[in-house]
Each structure stands twice: as structure tokens, then as C-alpha cells.
Amino acid sequence: MERVRALFFxxxxxxxxxxxxxxxxxxxxxxxxxxxxDLIRHIRSRGEPFSELPPDATVAVNRHVAGADQPVRPxxxxxxxxxxxxx
Amino acid sequence: xxxxxxxSADATAxxxxxxxxEPIDPARVMARVGSAGDGAVLLFLxxxxxxADGRAVTGLRYEAYLxxxxxxxxxxxREAAGRLGSGGVAAVHRVGALDVGEVSVAxxxxxxxxxxxxxxxxxxxxxxxxxxxxxxxxRYVDGSESWVDGSAISPSSGxxxxxx
Numbered sequence: 128m129e130r131v132r133a134l135f136f137x138x139x140x141x142x143x144x145x146x147x148x149x150x151x152x153x154x155x156x157x158x159x160x161x162x163x164x165d166l167i168r169h170i171r172s173r174g175e176p177f178s179e180l181p182p183d184a185t186v187a188v189n190r191h192v193a194g195a196d197q198p199v200r201p202x203x204x205x206x207x208x209x210x211x212x213x214x
Numbered sequence: 215x216x217x218x219x220x221x222s223a224d225a226t227a228x229x230x231x232x233x234x235x236e237p238i239d240p241a242r243v244m245a246r247v248g249s250a251g252d253g254a255v256l257l258f259l260x261x262x263x264x265x266a267d268g269r270a271v272t273g274l275r276y277e278a279y280l281x282x283x284x285x286x287x288x289x290x291x292r293e294a295a296g297r298l299g300s301g302g303v304a305a306v307h308r309v310g311a312l313d314v315g316e317v318s319v320a321x322x323x324x325x326x327x328x329x330x331x332x333x334x335x336x337x338x339x340x341x342x343x344x345x346x347x348x349x350x351x352x353r354y355v356d357g358s359e360s361w362v363d364g365s366a367i368s369p370s371s372g373x374x375x376x377x378x
Contacts, residue, residue, distance in 0.1 A: 137277055137349035138361050185367045187347070190282040192369040206279055206347075210364030213276070213283075213307060213348030214260050214319050214339060 129154055129201030133170065138209045142179055152199060160198035163188065166205060180207060227295035227325075229303040231287040233278060235310040238317040247302030247324035254328035256335050260319035262312050266362070270355040276309045276318065279347040283307070286346050289370055294323070294338045301325035305338070307348065344368045 133150045135143045150170060153161050163186050171178045186193050187206040199205060230246050240259055248255045262274050287305055294303045304322045312318055321338055325331040343365060350362040 134279070136279055136347070137351070141361075187279070187282060190279075190285055192367055194369075206282070208279065208347055208367050209349065209361075211344065211347055211367050212350040212362045212364035213278075213346040214343050 131166075131199060131201065131203045131205050134204065134206040136206065136208060139180060139184070139207045142176055144176060150205075152201065155198075155200050161200075162195065163193045163197050163199060163205075164195040166199050184208075185210075227298040227301045227303060229288075229291035229295040229305075231284070231291040231305045233280060233283050233287060233307050233309060235308070238306050238308055238320045240317060240320050243304050243306050243320040244322045246304035247322045249302065249324070251326055252301050252324040253326055254331045255322065255324045256328070256331040258319075258321040258323075258335050258339065259317050260339075262314050262316050262318060264314045266352055269352075271314065271352050272355055273311060273313045273353045274318070275311045275351045275353070275359075276307075277349045277351070278307075278309045280309075282347045283309075286370065287342075290338055290341055290345065293341070294334045297334050297337070298323070298325050298330055301331065303334070303338070305342075307342075307346065309348065341368075345370060 129152060130149050131152055133148050135146055140146050167182060167184055171180055185208045187208055188197055188199060189204050240257060244255060244257050264271055287307055291303045291305050302324045306320045308318050321335055323331045323335045345368050351359055352362055353359050
């Protein structure tokens with residue numbers, strides 16, 4: 128197993144109770160990418176409180192908003208972003 | 215002879231963007247735009263108001279995913295500069311604890327004529343609202359606090375989408 132750094136902001140940080148965790152993900156295999164949607168499923172399967180993260184949460188991979196089928200690789204920085212309210 | 219101004223010599227608008235935890239000085243933001251070729255300078259300030267949904271608000275706390283917020287704010291400014299063609303864009307967003315009346319965001323736009331400055335400023339702020347990874351927590355008179363409902367974040371339209 129390999130790891131990614133998972134970050135949580137605002138409501139999601141309050142929900143999870145941490146701003147950052149190390150998360151184990153399966154080793155990268157060509158042709159069998161571990162995607163953003165897999166990541167969300169994976170983290171929600173840890174049970175409370177992670178299971179309260181929305182299944183359609185917006186995730187940024189390495190500081191760019193990612194689509195559901197974007198691959199997540201070991202060493203990536205993944206951030207769970209609740210709806211934004213800047214300005 | 216019109217002297218060269220930085221960023222205006224090749225008909226490319228200049229841009230700067232900054233995220234800060236210190237009070238914003240609007241005059242300094244405005245001073246970052248405007249050159250001899252510009253006939254309009256526009257300054258927009260977002261400020262903390264004392265009410266939200268009928269509740270009295272005493273202040274706000276802005277939280278950011280800082281490295282990404284810096285990149286996105288710069289990208290927004292770059293796109294705005296690309297739309298302008300010539301002129302300048304300067305944007306600053308504040309994070310941390312703010313009192314009522316304080317400036318949370320400042321945007322200065324200069325351009326040869328006013329129409330494009332107004333249009334670019336409006337688009338910039340509309341895009342900021344749905345793309346900048348920043349969250350707002352309101353503090354109420356009774357001492358309670360809550361996260362403000364936001365907008366689902368939109369992906370950037372790409373690193374080289376200056377023309378929009």
C-alpha cells in the first residue's frame with residue numbers, strides 16, 4: 128500500500144476532526160487507475176466520521192479540481208473542498 | 215513620445231494577485247494598475263456587512279486552501295488580463311478574522327475605455343465566487359458561529375484559457 132496526503136477544509140475539517148491525514152491507497156497499476164471516485168469510496172468506507180463526507184464531494188488533486196475519473200497516485204495531495212464562499 | 219509603462223508596451227494587460235492575512239489598503243491595490251494608455255480605472259471592494267439572512271453579524275473568518283487559492287487568484291487575474299488586452303488587473307483577497315466594514319477582497323482594473331473594465335471586473339468577481347477555494351464563517355451577536363453556504367466549486371477552464 129502507498130500513501131496520499133488528504134486535506135480537509137472548513138465544514139469537512141470540522142466533520143472529520145482533522146485538517147490533514149495520511150491515507151493508504153492501492154499501489155498504482157497501469158490500466159487499473161485508482162480514481163477520485165475510488166478515493167471517495169475508499170475514505171467513506173473507513174466509517175464514522177469519514178462516511179459522512181458526501182459521495183459527490185469536490186476533490187482537488189495537487190491543487191487542481193479533479194474529475195471523478197481522474198487518477199490518484201501515491202504521493203499526491205488530495206483536498207476535500209466543500210462549497211466555496213470567497214469574496 | 216508616450217513613455218513605456220510596464221505591461222502596456224506590447225498591448226498585453228499586466229496583472230498581479232495576492233492572498234493576505236493583513237488588512238487591505240485599497241489605494242495600494244489601485245496604484246498597481248493604470249498607465250498612460252488607460253482612460254478608466256475601476257476599484258471594487260468587497261466588505262464585511264453586519265447582517266446575513268436577517269441575523270446580526272459581528273464579524274467573519276475566512277479560511278483558504280492557501281497554495282491553491284494563490285494559484286487560482288493568479289489564474290483569474292491572468293484570464294482577466296487576457297480579456298482586457300491592454301490595461302491592468304490587481305486583485306487581493308484577505309483571509310483570517312475580519313470585523314464588520316473591513317475589506318475582504320479588492321479588485322482594481324484599468325483599461326483604455328470604461329466598458330471593458332466594468333465587464334472584466336464583473337466576470338472576475340463572478341468567477342472568483344465559484345472557483346476560489348476560500349470559506350467564510352460568520353460570527354453572530356449571540357456569540358454563535360456558522361459556515362456560510364457556498365457554491366459548488368467549478369474547475370478552472372484551463373491554464374491557457376486567457377481569451378475565455
